[in-house]
Amino acid sequence: MSEIKRVEPRTLSGFMELLPQEQIKFNEMKRIIEETYELYGFLPQETPIIEASEVLLAKAGGETEKQIYSFTKGDTDLSLRFDLTVPLAKYVAKNYGQLTFPYRRYQIGKVFRGERPQKGRYRELYQCDIDIIGNGKLSIANDAQMPSIIYSIFKKFGFGKFIIRMNNRKILNGLFEEIGLKDQAKEALVIIDKLDKIGMDNVKEELREIGVTQENVTKLEEFFNINKFGNNDEILSALKGLGFKSETFAQGLEEIEELITYVRLFGVEEEYFRIDLTIARGLDYYTGTVYETNIIGYENIGSICSGGRYDNLAEYYTKQNLPGVGISIGLTRLFYVLNELDLIKIEKTSISKAVIVTMGVDFGEGVKVSNALRDNGIKNEIYAEDAKTKNKFSYVDSLNIPYCIVIGQDEVDKGQYTLKNMATGEQELLSIDEIVAKLK
Amino acid sequence: MSEIKRVEPRTLSGFMELLPQEQIKFNEMKRIIEETYELYGFLPQETPIIEASEVLLAKAGGETEKQIYSFTKGDTDLSLRFDLTVPLAKYVAKNYGQLTFPYRRYQIGKVFRGERPQKGRYRELYQCDIDIIGNGKLSIANDAQMPSIIYSIFKKFGFGKFIIRMNNRKILNGLFEEIGLKDQAKEALVIIDKLDKIGMDNVKEELREIGVTQENVTKLEEFFNINKFGNNDEILSALKGLGFKSETFAQGLEEIEELITYVRLFGVEEEYFRIDLTIARGLDYYTGTVYETNIIGYENIGSICSGGRYDNLAEYYTKQNLPGVGISIGLTRLFYVLNELDLIKIEKTSISKAVIVTMGVDFGEGVKVSNALRDNGIKNEIYAEDAKTKNKFSYVDSLNIPYCIVIGQDEVDKGQYTLKNMATGEQELLSIDEIVAKLK
Numbered sequence: 111m112s113e114i115k116r117v118e119p120r121t122l123s124g125f126m127e128l129l130p131q132e133q134i135k136f137n138e139m140k141r142i143i144e145e146t147y148e149l150y151g152f153l154p155q156e157t158p159i160i161e162a163s164e165v166l167l168a169k170a171g172g173e174t175e176k177q178i179y180s181f182t183k184g185d186t187d188l189s190l191r192f193d194l195t196v197p198l199a200k201y202v203a204k205n206y207g208q209l210t211f212p213y214r215r216y217q218i219g220k221v222f223r224g225e226r227p228q229k230g231r232y233r234e235l236y237q238c239d240i241d242i243i244g245n246g247k248l249s250i251a252n253d254a255q256m257p258s259i260i261y262s263i264f265k266k267f268g269f270g271k272f273i274i275r276m277n278n279r280k281i282l283n284g285l286f287e288e289i290g291l292k293d294q295a296k297e298a299l300v301i302i303d304k305l306d307k308i309g310m311d312n313v314k315e316e317l318r319e320i321g322v323t324q325e326n327v328t329k330l331e332e333f334f335n336i337n338k339f340g341n342n343d344e345i346l347s348a349l350k351g352l353g354f355k356s357e358t359f360a361q362g363l364e365e366i367e368e369l370i371t372y373v374r375l376f377g378v379e380e381e382y383f384r385i386d387l388t389i390a391r392g393l394d395y396y397t398g399t400v401y402e403t404n405i406i407g408y409e410n411i412g413s414i415c416s417g418g419r420y421d422n423l424a425e426y427y428t429k430q431n432l433p434g435v436g437i438s439i440g441l442t443r444l445f446y447v448l449n450e451l452d453l454i455k456i457e458k459t460s461i462s463k464a465v466i467v468t469m470g471v472d473f474g475e476g477v478k479v480s481n482a483l484r485d486n487g488i489k490n491e492i493y494a495e496d497a498k499t500k501n502k503f504s505y506v507d508s509l510n511i512p513y514c515i516v517i518g519q520d521e522v523d524k525g526q527y528t529l530k531n532m533a534t535g536e537q538e539l540l541s542i543d544e545i546v547a548k549l550k
Numbered sequence: 551m552s553e554i555k556r557v558e559p560r561t562l563s564g565f566m567e568l569l570p571q572e573q574i575k576f577n578e579m580k581r582i583i584e585e586t587y588e589l590y591g592f593l594p595q596e597t598p599i600i601e602a603s604e605v606l607l608a609k610a611g612g613e614t615e616k617q618i619y620s621f622t623k624g625d626t627d628l629s630l631r632f633d634l635t636v637p638l639a640k641y642v643a644k645n646y647g648q649l650t651f652p653y654r655r656y657q658i659g660k661v662f663r664g665e666r667p668q669k670g671r672y673r674e675l676y677q678c679d680i681d682i683i684g685n686g687k688l689s690i691a692n693d694a695q696m697p698s699i700i701y702s703i704f705k706k707f708g709f710g711k712f713i714i715r716m717n718n719r720k721i722l723n724g725l726f727e728e729i730g731l732k733d734q735a736k737e738a739l740v741i742i743d744k745l746d747k748i749g750m751d752n753v754k755e756e757l758r759e760i761g762v763t764q765e766n767v768t769k770l771e772e773f774f775n776i777n778k779f780g781n782n783d784e785i786l787s788a789l790k791g792l793g794f795k796s797e798t799f800a801q802g803l804e805e806i807e808e809l810i811t812y813v814r815l816f817g818v819e820e821e822y823f824r825i826d827l828t829i830a831r832g833l834d835y836y837t838g839t840v841y842e843t844n845i846i847g848y849e850n851i852g853s854i855c856s857g858g859r860y861d862n863l864a865e866y867y868t869k870q871n872l873p874g875v876g877i878s879i880g881l882t883r884l885f886y887v888l889n890e891l892d893l894i895k896i897e898k899t900s901i902s903k904a905v906i907v908t909m910g911v912d913f914g915e916g917v918k919v920s921n922a923l924r925d926n927g928i929k930n931e932i933y934a935e936d937a938k939t940k941n942k943f944s945y946v947d948s949l950n951i952p953y954c955i956v957i958g959q960d961e962v963d964k965g966q967y968t969l970k971n972m973a974t975g976e977q978e979l980l981s982i983d984e985i986v987a988k989l990k
Contacts, residue, residue, distance in 0.1 A: 117608040119643035119867035125598035127641065129648055133594050149924050151902035151931030154573050158565040158674050159599065159660060168557040181621030183664050201567065203559040208569055210948045212935060220599060224623050234598050244935070251913055251934035375917040427559035462591035473691050477815040484589050491591025494691035495652060495684070508650045
């Protein structure tokens with residue numbers, strides 16, 4: 111075997127691969143997301159990573175298509191999924207007759223994007239999505255669940271203050287109707303979406319460039335100044351006070367008012383959400399409520415959870431009318447960013463609660479204790495190697511495992527075991543039942 | 551939008567995509583596996599699905615290589631992982647200096663194999679692996695944990711009786727040394743591995759074909775007849791009674807005896823494991839203990855959990871000597887097979903424990919109840935659509951959700967809510983606290 115030609119064991123750039131301590135924290139964050147989605151009664155969904163290119167690219171175009179991993183196997187064109195929304199649309203269209211509506215599902219899985227590698231950008235990344243799909247119609251009460259879910263998850267993450275910013279595309283479209291800018295609405299929206307990044311002066315400049323009159327630019331500025339008002343109720347009053355006649359505007363206003371009412375009912379604290387009239391979400395398909403979420407003090411990293419309402423999810427696959435609302439958390443990037451900022455406040459650092467170490471007695475004595483702990487649901491392991499005492503303890507230490515249970519001849523004779531707290535060094539002689547009670 | 555060119559929403563053959571009820575069961579099985587792996591203190595690991603072809607194929611060849619999904623992106627040759635063992639080897643070699651040994655990890659993830667599509671064969675499939683990797687050495691006590699873990703998981707699955715069959719490659723290699731067949735050991739092992747499938751007569755025939763003398767064929771038959779002995783202790787006695795002088799044989803015998811001792815200590819019931827001298831595991835790299843697991847009465851479906859001990863995990867990546875032992879459960883195929891045989895005994899059929907339905911009262915009344923349940927960790931949802939009572943109940947029914955909480959004006963006035971058991975039709979008027987206590 112000495113003639114083996116060895117290959118450098120590398121991982122591709124743009125692909126996350128963590129050491130155990132970090133992986134434990136990553137998984138804990140994933141677990142919190144999944145648990146919260148299920149607390150709200152969402153059903154699990156899992157679609158393949160590989161799909162027929164024709165199916166996956168039914169709608170795609172432009173940037174997305176360029177980033178897709180595509181290849182041929184046999185005579186089939188295959189692609190790796192680049193988001194979880196297209197597979198959802200396919201799934202709902204395909205299984206329409208067998209699903210119960212509203213169909214409420216979550217999917218947590220990897221998606222693939224051949225982006226240019228750069229710090230904090232991943233080519234293989236986790237998305238954690240929930241969507242509620244209605245059959246023909248879907249009440250606005252569903253939109254109010256999203257901020258409640260975002261709030262629950264990020265409170266559990268414990269990274270500090272954040273703000274869920276909400277708007278309604280109908281308010282913006284209504285505004286454009288009102289001031290006779292309907293035909294330029296799409297272009298104008300894309301510009302306004304950048305307000306956060308480039309500031310009002312540049313937005314005005316860009317609006318003028320696409321031919322918006324000075325009068326309308328002024329009207330738009332006045333409208334977006336409402337955004338600076340102190341609280342949600344003040345913003346709602348000001349919007350009502352505008353006296354716009356646009357039907358679309360009125361509908362958007364009614365929806366966002368209902369949304370705010372329900373978000374409060376769902377128990378989201380007032381300081382964690384606000385109407386933000388500048389949120390447009392560049393993507394075409396949103397038609398009503400839109401969401402973005404920022405960490406206070408770290409707005410520069412962008413939105414950490416976004417989404418919105420769309421009128422018709424699966425129009426490229428079926429003639430059924432399927433409106434929906436959903437959000438997505440990009441966990442891989444979020445983990446990277448929080449880790450860089452030292453904002454990961456997950457306490458969990460080990461899997462095992464205790465390592466059992468036998469000293470000069472039969473290994474079987476350790477197995478008995480291990481079995482008893484496991485029967486009580488306590489995660490543990492036995493150190494099974496022949497090693498110096500020092501090395502056994504350093505194993506426990508380096509894995510950040512909180513307790514060590516030492517079993518020597520003394521312990522076997524007494525039927526009691528030494529429980530060592532690795533952080534304090536404190537030792538106690540306890541029965542198995544006492545150890546179980548303590549570690550549970 | 552009426553001019554949209556629609557694409558048939560299909561899923562590729564060989565790719566599993568489940569309806570919600572089945573997905574819930576699938577996820578519950580995955581959860582049991584993960585939970586059990588963690589109860590034994592294994593660390594989570596996650597490696598990318600895409601690796602550089604050069605890294606992934608450092609060792610591969612033959613059949614495996616043909617099945618791999620490979621493609622080029624930019625100027626890099628990429629491949630999708632086809633198992634979780636090669637990525638483990640890469641990971642351990644790459645992170646050698648930062649890992650604590652023995653390194654005990656689990657990885658649950660999808661692997662990809664471009665097999666010819668046929669019933670029950672998947673191209674995208676879950677593997678659920680655990681391995682323990684030693685630094686230079688690894689005690690046999692580790693080998694005994696594997697049957698204990700398999701036993702725990704499959705007992706929880708509840709599909710009925712199964713048997714974990716164990717052998718040691720050193721016993722077989724020792725046998726070949728003893729009868730002077732060392733040079734043909736590899737070929738002979740491959741043939742013997744088929745004993746289950748083709749029977750002793752065909753095995754003897756094939757052995758003769760590769761040039762094994764009649765005398766040796768007889769010796770081999772005598773040896774494998776030991777396998778028919780009633781219990782593990784009788785087999786061990788018979789093996790000792792052979793009086794073989796081979797060092798390898800003696801070592802294998804010592805190891806399997808120690809293994810059996812520890813497997814008993816770990817609490818695996820005697821009827822669930824047995825020494826089976828015919829188990830060889832075709833793959834080259836096993837060097838000691840080998841495992842296969844069969845469902846009693848369904849032996850024809852093959853092993854549902856296999857694995858073994860190997861001397862050197864990562865020799866294609868590092869000069870470090872890294873012995874290990876591990877097992878793998880192919881969950882996608884196992885789920886398919888158990889489902890076909892109607893052997894999935896997972897009781898769980900829904901995510902939500904209850905659906906809250908408001909009747910003629912404000913939706914907010916339902917939100918309050920939902921929040922209270924969620925604060926107590928009870929998974930639930932609110933039916934938020936404007937629909938007929940009949941349709942609301944049929945939503946709850948068709949999702950197999952066990953309870954419905956009905957809130958009408960009466961309930962709001964009394965501050966008590968109607969809890970309806972969907973299976974029995976029984977209804978009770980209860981306070982929120984009583985409902986929480988009942989559903990928890």
